[in-house]
Amino acid sequence: MNIGTAARLSGISAKMIRHYEELGLVAGRRLLNGYRDYGESDVATLRFIRHARALAFPLEDVRKLLALWGDRNRASADVRRIALDHVAALEGKAQAMQAMASSLRHLAKHCCGDDRPDCPILDELEKTL
Amino acid sequence: MNIGTAARLSGISAKMIRHYEELGLVAGRRLLNGYRDYGESDVATLRFIRHARALAFPLEDVRKLLALWGDRNRASADVRRIALDHVAALEGKAQAMQAMASSLRHLAKHCCGDDRPDCPILDELEKTL
DNA sequence: TGTGGGGCTTCCCATTATGGGAAGGTCAAG
């Protein structure tokens, strides 16, 4: 099947499929006319990638997960470690953002928010600290 | 003062100061020898930028905040709106990440994590859904 | 058989914010 069909079936844009091929995540078989050719297993791979990306796994992790996925002798511990490391990264970033949001919310609470210039938010950003 | 000094005083790398100048966030005065020249107020501006970036304000927001900071007739409501919009964005992303982390944690909990191949994490990523 | 439209190809550029590194000019101290 052509790339457009694979894109529709997998939910990944043709643009991205080409990109993933460049990164070596999906096969790059070609027909005589130069068109890329895909089969059901390629679509399955693309869907796997889509699901992994939906969980925000970086493509480097996706590469490792694909390798483990295709390895009949894999140890589930390897998958688990990649996943838990990623969870830790996600939670770290989420907490950092939540902390910034809280700081700002606190500042905004003390900002009258009318047409006068006084503003603790700007005061805070101005601080020499 | 030279860019290196301003970098030390502001906590922003020389590289980034040049970048901010290119974006029009800081002044670009030059000495006769072509060196950039900074004063105390420039350092204050750079510090303002650093504090805003520490709260993850995108540079476009920083540009607006700098304009408001320098406007004696600003309305604090304008600052407040920028801040609260940013808070909403931060919280949205944080929640999305937290949700992904929770899903993954749930999957990992049911993954024995030994040297056997069975792995609900990969099963989930493989799903046709 | 010719043609039009849609799909495919590659290549370049943009995003957001940051940094590395090279090649070359400048300044100050020894």
Added chain:
DNA sequence: CTTGACCTTCCCATAATGGGAAGCCCCACA
């Protein structure tokens, strides 16, 4: 005068995605 630290600009890289152009290909329809 030399040396080393500093400055300049320019190019490249990161992560993931997308837009768009130029050009080739294929099928269906008149």
